[in-house]
Amino acid sequence: GxxxxxHPSTLSVQEGDSAVIKCTYSDxxxxxxxxxxxxxxxxxxxxxxxxxxxxxxxxxxxxxxLNKTAKHFSLHITETQPEDSAVYFCAASITGNQFYFGTGTxxxxxP
Amino acid sequence: xxxxxxxxxxxxxxxxxxxxxxxxxxxxHNSLFWYRQTMMRGLELLIYFNNNVPIxxxxxxxxxFSAKMPNASFSTLKIQPSEPRDSAVYFCASSRGGSRTFxxxxxxxxx
Numbered sequence: 428g429x430x431x432x433x434h435p436s437t438l439s440v441q442e443g444d445s446a447v448i449k450c451t452y453s454d455x456x457x458x459x460x461x462x463x464x465x466x467x468x469x470x471x472x473x474x475x476x477x478x479x480x481x482x483x484x485x486x487x488x489x490x491x492x493l494n495k496t497a498k499h500f501s502l503h504i505t506e507t508q509p510e511d512s513a514v515y516f517c518a519a520s521i522t523g524n525q526f527y528f529g530t531g532t533x534x535x536x537x538p
Numbered sequence: 539x540x541x542x543x544x545x546x547x548x549x550x551x552x553x554x555x556x557x558x559x560x561x562x563x564x565x566x567h568n569s570l571f572w573y574r575q576t577m578m579r580g581l582e583l584l585i586y587f588n589n590n591v592p593i594x595x596x597x598x599x600x601x602x603f604s605a606k607m608p609n610a611s612f613s614t615l616k617i618q619p620s621e622p623r624d625s626a627v628y629f630c631a632s633s634r635g636g637s638r639t640f641x642x643x644x645x646x647x648x649x
Contacts, residue, residue, distance in 0.1 A: 461637045470629065470640040471581070516581065523635050524569060525594065528581045 429454040433529025448532045450517035451499040457519040466513045507536045542641035550647045556618040561630030573629040620648045
């Protein structure tokens, strides 16, 4: 089955700096890559996703890049704010049903 | 849309008791997923349904766990008998292809 690895497990940045979280996947058939943000005690919420026919997608301060050849994808958050502090999960999916989640990155934005 | 609705939000029970967690998916979503989240194991898919039919229950840890989806608007996850190691946050999620929308979760504590 698919194996998704996520790094780093924890990340601290100063407010205003950028944060980058990276994920690798093993199955080249994976074609859908969502990112979820989970604040403490709350549900995971989709923040951005990308499909394999696209190399990059942006939504305001958030962007995701995908390198199909290397089988990795990354989340980029620019101009970080304290409210960006949360756990971020990447996932890879082939069928759209079975999601393989990474182990999460705990991001702390220091004011 | 009220989103995915789970109940109860918190459940504390004694070891050996039966526990039933409930989920109402988003209307129109044809896939429903049950996840378990712990610090040690992250987000684990327990089972998912397509059009009310269980498709993959390979993530169900033991025979003590069972899940049903009698109709498109309701699902249950039952643990009988419960054990302390079942303590976790259980999330229900639904989708209509692609990304998941998660419920608020049920925090289960088995003492």
